[in-house]
Amino acid sequence: EYDVSKLSLSHTARYSCCRASPLICPNQGLVAELDVIRRSRSLEGEERSALSYQRAIAVIKAFPKPITAKNLHGEVSKLPYLGQKLMSMIEEYVEDGQITESAKNRDSPRFQALSAFTTIYGIGPHTARKLHAEGMRTIHDLEYHFGEKETSAGSELSSGDGHAEDEEKILERSIQVSLTLRDDFKEKILRDEVEEMNSVVMRELDALLTGCTSTIVGGYRRGKPQSNDVDIVITHTDAKGGAAKIKGLCKKFVRRLYERGLVTHVMHLSSFRAPNALRTTQWDSLEKALTVFILPPSPDGCQPRRRIHRRLDLIFAAPEVYWTAIVGWTGSTMFERDLRLWAKERRGLKFDSAGITRRHDSKAFFPKNEREVFKLLGLDWVPPLLRNA
Ligand code: DGT
Numbered sequence: 001e002y003d004v005s006k007l008s009l010s011h012t013a014r015y016s017c018c019r020a021s022p023l024i025c026p027n028q029g030l031v032a033e034l035d036v037i038r039r040s041r042s043l044e045g046e047e048r049s050a051l052s053y054q055r056a057i058a059v060i061k062a063f064p065k066p067i068t069a070k071n072l073h074g075e076v077s078k079l080p081y082l083g084q085k086l087m088s089m090i091e092e093y094v095e096d097g098q099i100t101e102s103a104k105n106r107d108s109p110r111f112q113a114l115s116a117f118t119t120i121y122g123i124g125p126h127t128a129r130k131l132h133a134e135g136m137r138t139i140h141d142l143e144y145h146f147g148e149k150e151t152s153a154g155s156e157l158s159s160g161d162g163h164a165e166d167e168e169k170i171l172e173r174s175i176q177v178s179l180t181l182r183d184d185f186k187e188k189i190l191r192d193e194v195e196e197m198n199s200v201v202m203r204e205l206d207a208l209l210t211g212c213t214s215t216i217v218g219g220y221r222r223g224k225p226q227s228n229d230v231d232i233v234i235t236h237t238d239a240k241g242g243a244a245k246i247k248g249l250c251k252k253f254v255r256r257l258y259e260r261g262l263v264t265h266v267m268h269l270s271s272f273r274a275p276n277a278l279r280t281t282q283w284d285s286l287e288k289a290l291t292v293f294i295l296p297p298s299p300d301g302c303q304p305r306r307r308i309h310r311r312l313d314l315i316f317a318a319p320e321v322y323w324t325a326i327v328g329w330t331g332s333t334m335f336e337r338d339l340r341l342w343a344k345e346r347r348g349l350k351f352d353s354a355g356i357t358r359r360h361d362s363k364a365f366f367p368k369n370e371r372e373v374f375k376l377l378g379l380d381w382v383p384p385l386l387r388n389a
């Protein structure tokens with residue numbers, strides 16, 4: 001579809017949305033080592049420090065050759081975001097194949113406990129630290145703690161009057177569900193199954209409303225061979241009347257999936273906002289549902305399929321913001337962050353999955369395909385497979 005050598009992207013650019021970041025880079029070991037430190041900082045709530053590491057990691061991911069003693073003090077030292085401290089860590093890695101601080105973090109019982117806690121969907125660093133402070137150390141401790149309280153799977157569906165459920169309650173239910181289903185959630189989702197989930201979802205949607213179309217986004221679209229969840233952006237093909245048809249569809253559709261046994265739990269359903277602990281920032285205003293999905297038994301019945309609970313995010317976008325939603329949900333998180341920053345700092349635009357607007361007069365733009373999104377932002381095209389910053 002594209003020729004990488006013809007893309008005018010530069011690995012020395014300061015914004016990750018101006019670089020080519022492959023899924024697997026020539027310095028994968030170094031990236032993994034630095035990522036331990038980044039995770040540790042993030043778990044401890046040191047967000048600024050975590051972000052510095054994330055920026056350095058992203059720069060290394062885009063560096064097109066192995067880092068060695070030869071290029072370390074030349075080319076590598078000139079890359080953005082690699083300050084003195086990072087440089088000495090990289091040097092250590094080049095010499096010893098490991099970094100002392102990463103090893104120290106990895107061996108820390110606190111790091112291990114907090115890491116384990118945050119594998120439970122719904123538990124972010126803040127909650128993890130709180131649970132740790134209350135004396136909990138293992139997943140079993142969490143089970144005991146959260147097990148006491150009753151849970152109801154689809155209560156968000158029944159509260160029909162649009163009153164937002166208490167954030168704390170939503171969070172608690174998500175954690176309970178994730179604890180119960182954690183063995184299923186640990187299993188990665190292969191590309192075949194991602195595609196099958198999308199076809200089942202779209203077949204069901206077609207029965208409710210014809211003319212919808214979808215794109216699988218997230219890590220799948222960036223070429224990941226296995227995903228932790230499935231993210232699907234949905235719109236209607238009727239360019240004129242589509243927006244009205246999409247409005248309110250999310251809730252109606254999720255209710256249908258729930259009644260049909262395809263969705264077993266609804267973690268969150270929103271037109272406006274998601275609880276902070278689930279999503280670190282207020283990303284957009286699209287209708288979306290964070291659900292737990294299970295494939296139906298295979299139609300011919302002769303091939304019994306392992307039926308595993310999967311996390312499925314459904315995002316509904318009006319036709320005019322379909323492509324911004326797709327760009328906004330393809331990721332990676334670092335790529336998204338810099339896309340928003342670039343738009344703001346360099347273009348005076350506000351980029352959001354729900355639309356692109358000019359800051360000074362709020363004029364909205366509606367790109368008709370993905371390349372137009374990049375053009376509008378004044379960016380060179382970056383193929384999804386190279387957005388793994
Ligand atoms: P994984 O873990 O295999 O599912 O990997 P990803 O990259 O698919 O990560 P995921 O599913 O958490 O998020 C997909 C992308 O969508 C991610 O790169 C950033 C973006 N994203 C996540 N949450 C939100 C949100 O609430 N709103 C918007 N607009 N974007 C989001």
Ligand code: MG
Pocket residue numbers: 217218219220227228229230231
């Ligand atoms: Mg995903």
